[in-house]
Amino acid sequence: MKLSDLLKKRDALTREARGLIDTAEKAGRAPEGNEQTRLDEIRTECEALDVRIRNQAMLDEFDRQAQAEPLENGGGEFEREASQVSLLRAIACSAGLDGDFGREREVSAELARRSGRKPNGILVPTQVLQVRNRRGFETRVTTAAGGGSGSIFEQGRPDMLIDALRSNMITTGLGATVLNGLEGGPVSIPAIDTGQSGSWIADDAALTPADIDVNKRQLTPKTVGCLTEFSRNFVLQSSPDVEDLARRDFSNALAVALDGAALVGGGANEPSGVLDQITPGTLATPSWQEVLNLVKSVEVANAAMGRLGWAVNPTAVATLRGTTKVSGDAGAGFIMDSPTELAGYQAMSSTGLPLVGSPPTGSVIFGDWSSLIVGAWTGIDILANPYAATPFAKGNIQVRGLMTADVVLRHVESFAGATDVPAA
Template sequence: MQLAAIREARAAKVHEARSLLAGDKLSPEQQAAFDKLKGEITSLEADEARAQFLEDAERRSAGPLDKARNELHGAVSLVEAIACQVEGRAAAGAVAEYSREIEQRTGKKGVFVPLSAFEARAQTTTSAAGIVPEDFRPDLFVGPLRNSLVMRRLGARVLTGLRGDVVIPRQKTSHVAQWIAEGESLTESGMTFDQLTLKPRHVGALTELSRQLIQQASPQIEQLVRDDMSAVLAEAFDLAMINGDGVKEPLGLLNTPGVQTANLATLSWDTVQAMMLKLGVKNVSPTAWLTSPGAAMKLATTLKSSTAGAGYLLENGTLAGLPVAVTNQVPGKGTSPVKGQIVLGDFTEMFVGVWDSVQILVNPYAETAYKRGGVMVRALMTADVAVRRPEAFVVASDVAL
């Protein structure tokens, strides 16, 4: 029995026993009933003590368990997950423990690393010779330039640890209040609902590592391998969040039905304010702008007005008081000429679902890598994106560049 049910039963027995003592003297039958109730109350008190002990123990253990799980995730080595497959041996340590946990939870077999510990694309010893010798300077490592990753920074909500499809109920319309005259009837109204669904979609990176790099590099190679492959996957996912086609990729913001549109063919303070008004009439408070470098340059070189001393539309990284995120991930629109695109919206209305284990698979026999003494490494992560309220965004796709 649950603790609350035990206490309720005990209280009922106490009340029953007290009612027997209401008279001046107990009859033999009442005495027998009282003795029986006394034994039942004593038994329930023992049950209550045991249930309370277990409840307290569960409460005390919740913190340490989470801490232990976080410590396990932090101890997982991506390089070990790769090296054990290159060397044809079983995974060891934290990698083995985490992979067993995933197998028990999902039934999938393989070598896994948690998303929090994951990040990888690699270098061969030819292109990364500076990280094999003893005089290793990770602080001077120059990584590849990446398109700016902006969507999570703009406030998209991230749901982690998902299993299977995720269905989120969404209210479309609400009740309507009405003023009526004396004797007039109210018109019936009601709420309508639909649903938002996040489905597992897969994004992967395939890259090459040299055997010498895996076997001889200093421990700092772990962070370099993580950082680079992480950037590859994150960049692909960020692009899908913005412009995904909804077929293999998640359906991106720019392709989501119901997103509002605006006209910025003539850039001016008035057209910018008109774009903001579209969200205002929908009771949406925008959090940021999103655009490409070309469109950002046009904003930064367009005056608010012809009045002497007037500022530019984009100044100090803000437009109309809101931050502007700039990335090459925002594509141009059309051809001959290509037009720039600008997005305004409440980016907390975007949901990112992450099924949070990344599977690492090593193929030491891939033909091209094998000839060079390298191995191919494949990393797969599973995630999806959905826009909860499309009307919380407005897009202008006609900015002259």
Template sequence: MLKLHELLEQRSATLAKMNEAHTADNNEAFTAAETELRTIDSKLERARKIDAADRAEPGKPINGDMKLDNEIRSKFRVTRAIAAAAGLGVDAGFEREIQAELSKRAGRPAEGIFIPTEIFETRVLTTSTGGELVPTDHRPDQYISALTASSVVRGLGARVLSGLTGNLSIPRETGSPATGWVAENAALSSSDADFDAVTLSPKHAGALSEFSRNMLLQASPDVEALLRQMLARNIGLTIDKAAILGGGANEPKGVLSTVGIQTQAYATSLFVTNAEAIAKADIANVATARRSFLTTNTVKKIVSLAIDGEGRPFGIPTVFHNEPVTFSNQVPTTLNTDEHGLIYGDWSELLIGIWSEIDILVNPFESTAYSKGNVSIRAMATVDCAVRHPKAFVSVTGVDAAAAAV
């Protein structure tokens, strides 16, 4: 497909043909050139529309573009991006190229550089942050990963809205018009639908750290992994925790802090309590496709060790009624002092709004770092969370690890 400037060049050449045919009074040549001009004008109109749409494009959602997604995962290097921003002599052509796409998605230019969040979705090998970094030439496969929690809410099905600008208000129907049967020639009763709105507003999470010049110049893949692990842990997991139990104000309001979610008090056993939670979701017409439980690893231990009256293990599927269940250290264990979080619901009802990819600002001139030849790095992301329908979630209360029975 010809580009806009190529079509404009063709049009100029065709106009020249028309002028030449007109001067020579060559009607046949003039008619042919005129037909060609109409074809080119039609193509120009389409090209201009495509060009205008491309300029207005808010950015491709990388998660939906597998080719671009795979290219970023395989090529993008945090170390190269940061080293280039610090003025070090590295080849960071791809990292610079992808900044335009990330700026479209964020709806603004980066304060420093954008880091695509997709690169954190696969766990990476990391080394200890203490001591010297060891060259990886000999046995890179033997490096030991740091023991960190894993993000869970996206994997459970939370909806991610990227490329946001300003506050986002989404209308929500809270009550449908009443319907009913009437006799012939009888009037229907008037009834209106009720609406409110779910609002997402920018909240900021960040981390401040310092890296040595040698670290950024290292060719070691473990240095790249170390930087990714730091950014993913300090920001990604912070967002994840807030989505579960954020308190609002400066941080997002998570599921457990949302007004209106259903609650189910612990009664008799986890088996019975979980059945009651499922029933409450059923009665509230909660969709079943993305329903699942989320709770702590301590609850997993309780369930795993429990046995029935004949000494046989209950088993996790039995206790959770064959519903999907995820155990995570991201779930709070100190609700009301000693309660463990246990949530059941449709996780696609959780919205995660993203205004900014992870935004890295590199400052090689910060006084403390500069005196040592190091680089100060600030990483920030701007997000918010909201629940579309609070009744889509049931919070099980009173799960005390010391007293709960299966």
């Protein structure tokens, strides 16, 4: 029997005993006859229950402290178990709450074995960032009673997994290459900086040899994290919709951080992103020709292939949509006629491209986004802290999630951009 069931049974006996004693006191007498007999029975049952409660509490504590067995069997056992891991159960396990967390502990042990690192809390697979349906509300501090503003997502097929990280990152939406499930230390990505070239020759003439210059780009493990807060009642929920809320909260936070590093980066402990590596052009006086010049700079580098598109700051979108291609002639159209297209290529807007300088100016990036590689290592380290000062006062649980990831460009020449688009 579960510890919670034993405690409930003891509480019921206590209430029954209190009722018998209260009845006797109201009558101005001591318990007698059948009343006293039942009180003696309750005392005996409670003493036996106390022993069972102590033993069950000891076993539960041993289970919490036990090292789970890694899932090493073949046949896809680990993948099946990992797909069933609950983010909320992992949080509850880390917070020391009561529950059956066997699957979460076993998967964590296997992830630790594969990655060669010991987690501070409990490791969960990156699958926990996948939302199993698209119906729910999105809140930053999430409680079981709801509250806060949110957006409603249209209903989708419940059997289809929606990769939340991909859907929330514009870099992957534009076509960035994502490498999931990386293990160990740095991962080298081959890159051909100088390829072979063909030439025309006369009869019996020799071809001029051309060596291929093959280099490598390296993904190095870096840590990206998020800190959020859940109510205790929320963590104890078993509804799939509530599980999806928790997953969405984590995936949104990590997506914003990864997108910012991929688009810009270069800050303390951050990867070096696109804007950190390229030499920006100019759109200080936005014109159709300047936009085409950015496209041309990628084309003349023979890098206009793969997934071509634009990442644009909202400030730059407003300016380009309000600027005519031909000065003073609205009939000729605007530089950016559509919010999702610029110069014939897909465009996506993101505040991950920051405003620059004073007065602040917007940024744009054009390029082959398949040349941007986002790498994610196996496992997300979840650590719950029910004693953090502010959440503790509200009965909430503070949860930290740490993910190991990196971004790298295979070819800097695949991108061009500007950081001086004036505000409209």
